[in-house]
Amino acid sequence: METMDIEVAKVLFKALGAGLVVIGAGLGIGKIGGSAMEAIARQPEATGKIQTAMLIAAALIEGIGFAALFAV
């Protein structure tokens, strides 16, 4: 019964860790998306460059997110 609790606790904490990673990645990419949209609204002719930069930053954050998720 003792080890059973430890196993359950392990799984619970793993799930909690995965959830935190996803929250972090989601917040980061959301912030980038938001500021990208504001920038596009200010200057619509720079849309291409802003989109490119936004995709790059999003991919970098997603990279960290996935790495942490796989480690968990």
Added chain:
Amino acid sequence: MIKKLKFLIVLFFTFLCVFSFAEQHDLKNNGESSPQKDIRTEVKDFVNHHLQDTHDFHLTKGLSFPLPVILWDNGLQIFSSSQFDHGKAVATHNGNHYKIYHGKIYKTDLGGKITYNQNKHVTNEKPLDFSITKNVSFILIVSFLMMWVFSRMAKSYRSNPIPKGFGRFLEPIVLYVRDDIAIPNIGKKYYKRYMSFLLTVFFFIWIINLFGLTPLGVNVTNNIAVTFSLAIITYLITTFTANKHYWKHIFWMPGVPVPMKLILAPIELLGTIIKPFSLMIRLYANITAGHVVLMSIIGLMFIFKNWIGSSLSFGLAFAIALLELLVAALQAYIFTMLSALYFGSAVEEHHDH
């Protein structure tokens, strides 16, 4: 307006047949096994099986052909993987017995005994495995395909500056890689040296990701060894074509006080390794996670055995498959762009900060 609608309907029905193919495979798999097996473990086994690399090319239940197995076990042993009989039989060759267990080949005795140690790890001996598995054969097929298509396109430029046929689709992409990925990151002086690698890696990753979405069951970028080799090539190219300023910035960063320089040096050195490592993880995790989600949702179709649940799961699977198309191209673009960024930082000229 009507034309666009027709195009979308055609697109929808093309992908519809893709999913019906996968459904057939799954159904046959379900019908074959014993009736006591829970359908959830069925789906889990199916997903795990699809993510692994197999030694034969298995399209449907009837159509499959074996690939050569090349082992190094005190001498080169080459035999056909049909002796393994989809993992059920023990193959015998030159007096050695081999058995496939969870996709890997182990040396065993005539009965096919697999011994475990305390941690449930297999303790049988493993010979060095150089065989042409499904992933390896697919890498070879895609590389030949790329060589053929692009050499034909290059030859056609000798006679005619405007390409015809498929070259019309490829030329803007090649120019995009040159003008928007290579030149802004590497600079006009040195970009030509790296163009061949950037183009190769861009098209290779894109084509292989696209093929991973078809029901053929090939998933090359699912394999971390493949993405590892791509990232290692990027790392080697940055290391061996870097100029003095690159190394100076790593080991002895100019413009900061001396104690900071000593602290920064190991961190920067670690950074050179972590950057290609993140390239590897990013590509592998994106594609693998996408495939796992997609196959799980298709499996969900079989867990819900009523009309509403299955059709909704199918709609969700369709939407996620479209997203996977975007992810395929995006990951190729990101890998290429980050590689170009690292190359650019390697050949950057000195400028005053």
